[in-house]
Amino acid sequence: MLRGxxxxxxxGEVVVVVGxxxxxxxxxxRCINLLVEPDEGRVFIDGxxxxxxxxxPEWVRQQVGMVFQxxxxxTHLTALQNVTVGLIRVKDESKDAAEAKGKELLARVGLAxxxxxxxxxxxGGQQQRVAIARALAMDPxxxxxxxxxxxxxxxxxxxxxxxxxxLARDGMTMIVVSHEMGFARSVATRLIFxxxxxxxxxxxxxxxxxxxxxxxxxxxxxxxxx
Amino acid sequence: xGLWRTSSEDRRRRPFLTKETGIRLLEMFVGGIIFLVxxxxxxxxxxxxxxxxxxxxxxxxxxxxxxxxxxxxxxPVSVVIGFLGGWARVSRHRVASWPVAVYVDFFRGIPPxxxxxxxxxxxxxxLPPRVFGRGGAYTVAALALALHSGAYQxxxxxxxxxxIPRGQMEAAHAVGMGQWQSMRHIILPQTLRLSLPPLANxxxxxxxxxxxxxxxxxxxxxxxxxxxxxxxxxxxxGPLVWVFSVWxxxxxxxxxxxxxxxxxxxxxxxxxxxxGLEALSL
Numbered sequence: 001m002l003r004g005x006x007x008x009x010x011x012g013e014v015v016v017v018v019g020x021x022x023x024x025x026x027x028x029x030r031c032i033n034l035l036v037e038p039d040e041g042r043v044f045i046d047g048x049x050x051x052x053x054x055x056x057p058e059w060v061r062q063q064v065g066m067v068f069q070x071x072x073x074x075t076h077l078t079a080l081q082n083v084t085v086g087l088i089r090v091k092d093e094s095k096d097a098a099e100a101k102g103k104e105l106l107a108r109v110g111l112a113x114x115x116x117x118x119x120x121x122x123x124g125g126q127q128q129r130v131a132i133a134r135a136l137a138m139d140p141x142x143x144x145x146x147x148x149x150x151x152x153x154x155x156x157x158x159x160x161x162x163x164x165x166x167l168a169r170d171g172m173t174m175i176v177v178s179h180e181m182g183f184a185r186s187v188a189t190r191l192i193f194x195x196x197x198x199x200x201x202x203x204x205x206x207x208x209x210x211x212x213x214x215x216x217x218x219x220x221x222x223x224x225x226x
Numbered sequence: 227x228g229l230w231r232t233s234s235e236d237r238r239r240r241p242f243l244t245k246e247t248g249i250r251l252l253e254m255f256v257g258g259i260i261f262l263v264x265x266x267x268x269x270x271x272x273x274x275x276x277x278x279x280x281x282x283x284x285x286x287x288x289x290x291x292x293x294x295x296x297x298x299x300x301x302p303v304s305v306v307i308g309f310l311g312g313w314a315r316v317s318r319h320r321v322a323s324w325p326v327a328v329y330v331d332f333f334r335g336i337p338p339x340x341x342x343x344x345x346x347x348x349x350x351x352x353l354p355p356r357v358f359g360r361g362g363a364y365t366v367a368a369l370a371l372a373l374h375s376g377a378y379q380x381x382x383x384x385x386x387x388x389x390i391p392r393g394q395m396e397a398a399h400a401v402g403m404g405q406w407q408s409m410r411h412i413i414l415p416q417t418l419r420l421s422l423p424p425l426a427n428x429x430x431x432x433x434x435x436x437x438x439x440x441x442x443x444x445x446x447x448x449x450x451x452x453x454x455x456x457x458x459x460x461x462x463x464g465p466l467v468w469v470f471s472v473w474x475x476x477x478x479x480x481x482x483x484x485x486x487x488x489x490x491x492x493x494x495x496x497x498x499x500x501x502g503l504e505a506l507s508l
Binding site for chain 1: 415
């Protein structure tokens with residue numbers, strides 16, 4: 001899927017990845033937290049070479065959180081339990097400490113009142129915000145967003161993007177696969193256009209949108225900007 | 227807050243024995259009494275007849291104990307088989323899933339009666355007689371029934387596992403859980419909850435299928451009732467109308483056992499009720 005992709009993300013950067021479906025955007029994200037084992041090449045997190053047998057993928061995934069297109073909240077757990085389960089089971093934190101932290105994070109994504117609701121009782125936008133709180137709970141060095149707003153009804157997109165924007169402003173390192181061009185323009189430090197497993201073009205969002213260098217980028221940008 | 231408590235907080239701490247369960251039990255009890263009174267009035271016989279019970283009591287209790295013991299062997303053994311088998315069935319590793327597939331095909335396709343007869347005939351060769359005595363063959367026959375029901379339960383648990391979306395496992399991995407932790411804390415609770423309704427069905431079947439063990443002479447309710455009926459007819463132990471009383475009490479006993487076991491599972495269902503796992507309510 002990916003062919004010769006080289007990507008270096010600095011701390012605090014917000015990289016937005018765009019590209020046609022099947023271009024390898026999801027694969028790129030999944031290679032970073034090793035949900036997909038790269039066949040070749042090396043992944044470094046904070047200078048540590050992580051895709052070697054010496055390092056447990058579980059450890060890597062604690063360093064890099066992930067937010068999914070379809071939320072993937074744990075159906076049988078409440079919003080608060082979704083946020084705390086990693087703290088309790090993976091980080092061995094006490095239930096009290098985890099819940100205090102979980103409540104704080106839910107408040108941060110504007111869902112303090114929903115801590116006891118099950119995912120099915122929440123709107124798509126609320127579910128995705130819980131998912132962001134769940135990723136934040138592990139104190140990750142970076143968070144990967146895999147089309148976080150693509151499955152949302154239009155009226156819920158704003159609230160999720162707002163949370164992501166605040167996160168970015170607070171200095172979180174983020175790699176975001178998304179076609180939300182408004183978000184890319186206002187928040188991203190870099191835009192990457194991926195096609196057929198290769199990085200075709202990268203640069204400041206405004207630059208790539210207004211003056212795409214490559215024919216393929218131009219064609220794609222004209223389609224998503226309409 | 228109101229008469230109907232529906233907030234999530236309440237639901238999370240739903241009691242094991244719900245009010246609904248209590249009301250149902252009462253309904254069944256009243257229904258049973260009406261049924262018995264009707265029998266009494268219409269057919270002129272009684273399952274409360276003291277002289278009948280004086281004669282039947284011995285066979286009945288011995289049979290009941292046998293049936294309870296067989297049920298107590300078969301249900302746990304078959305659940306363990308079904309659960310582990312269902313888990314193996316969804317494994318990526320063919321060495322784990324393939325033998326279970328063969329097992330399921332085999333035991334679902336063979337009549338349980340034939341299984342029991344074979345198990346009885348060859349059972350004694352499997353167990354040390356000093357430990358199990360003459361009952362050994364019957365234990366093996368019961369285990370054969372457990373294997374039979376286990377095959378069905380493998381499919382119940384397999385369906386439970388397979389109705390959990392892939393994303394659940396992926397999300398569990400993404401928060402840093404290992405394979406075992408993801409299974410234990412994310413997948414299994416959902417699988418077990420989803421498996422409860424079909425399991426209640428299967429348990430009801432198991433309880434009544436223990437009557438098949440009577441065919442090889444095991445001490446259980448069905449066989450002893452039949453034996454008692456035989457004696458009644460042959461030796462004129464009591465009036466012929468007692469035949470109805472024998473089978474009515476047998477039927478009621480199986481009914482009560484089945485009812486209690488399925489109610490326990492229903493109570494568990496309520497206890498672990500999760501919105502979203504039961505998506506549809508009409």
